[in-house]
Amino acid sequence: xxxxxxxxxxxxxxxxxxxxxxxxxxxxxxxxxxxxxxxxxxxxxxxxxxxxxxxxxxxxxxxxxxxxxxxxxxxxxxxxxxxxxxxxxxxxxxxxxxxxxxxxxxx
Amino acid sequence: xxxxxxxxxxxxxxxxxxxxxxxxxxxxxxxxxxxxxxxxxxxxxxxxxxxxxxxxxxxxxxxxxxxxxxxxxxxxxxxxxxxxxxxxxxxxxxxxxxxxxxxxxxx
Numbered sequence: 001x002x003x004x005x006x007x008x009x010x011x012x013x014x015x016x017x018x019x020x021x022x023x024x025x026x027x028x029x030x031x032x033x034x035x036x037x038x039x040x041x042x043x044x045x046x047x048x049x050x051x052x053x054x055x056x057x058x059x060x061x062x063x064x065x066x067x068x069x070x071x072x073x074x075x076x077x078x079x080x081x082x083x084x085x086x087x088x089x090x091x092x093x094x095x096x097x098x099x100x101x102x103x104x105x106x107x
Numbered sequence: 108x109x110x111x112x113x114x115x116x117x118x119x120x121x122x123x124x125x126x127x128x129x130x131x132x133x134x135x136x137x138x139x140x141x142x143x144x145x146x147x148x149x150x151x152x153x154x155x156x157x158x159x160x161x162x163x164x165x166x167x168x169x170x171x172x173x174x175x176x177x178x179x180x181x182x183x184x185x186x187x188x189x190x191x192x193x194x195x196x197x198x199x200x201x202x203x204x205x206x207x208x209x210x211x212x213x214x
Contacts, residue, residue, distance in 0.1 A: 002143065003113070003150040008157055009174055011118055013209065029214060036109065043110040047211030050115055052183055058208045065211035067116055067174075076159055101165045102120065104154030104172035107136060 006042040006069040007106045008076050015098040016063040024095050025063055031092045032066045038082045040075035044068050063096075076103065113149040113176040114213045115183055122205040123170040131202050132170055138199045139173045145189045147182035151175050170203075183210065 045067035049060035143151045152174035156167035
């Protein structure tokens with residue numbers, strides 16, 4: 001049976017300054033998990049590159065993947081300014097060298 | 108209430124050769140929707156860049172976003188070789204100039 005996803009998909013990829021540090025990765029992943037407490041977050045996926053086949057189009061260079069679904073753009077904006085999200089950024093931004101965000105709305 | 112997502116997230120971003128062509132975009136989006144018929148697909152999000160705030164870390168240059176969840180890497184591999192997926196690639200690859208894929212497994 002298929003699952004219906006909320007309309008707004010917010011997908012963030014993090015590249016660690018120290019990509020070989022398991023401690024830094026664990027700290028970042030724990031931080032991402034804390035975001036589930038934000039009211040407007042409908043679902044949260046915390047991941048790392050999967051062991052799918054190697055193909056040139058696949059980017060598996062990132063350290064951590066944070067996928068959050070929301071019901072609307074307004075709910076994503078409420079999340080951006082939420083104290084728990086701001087605390088996450090403040091407490092963890094020293095860990096990453098690059099972040100790429102994709103916000104996609106269902107059509 | 109939070110929604111639990113399947114473990115494997117397969118997120119594909121497409122850049123159209125003709126990014127201003129609404130016909131090409133519609134054709135690509137319809138093609139992506141056809142992938143929902145593949146048995147191992149647990150959920151499918153078909154999207155375009157959302158009108159969230161403009162920030163340097165946000166990549167909104169893509170034309171279409173295809174987010175598919177699977178229960179496992181094996182289910183994603185079954186999808187890759189499925190005739191419907193191969194037909195989608197054959198029928199639509201002339202439309203895009205670039206594809207980036209992120210496969211992320213929940214941890």
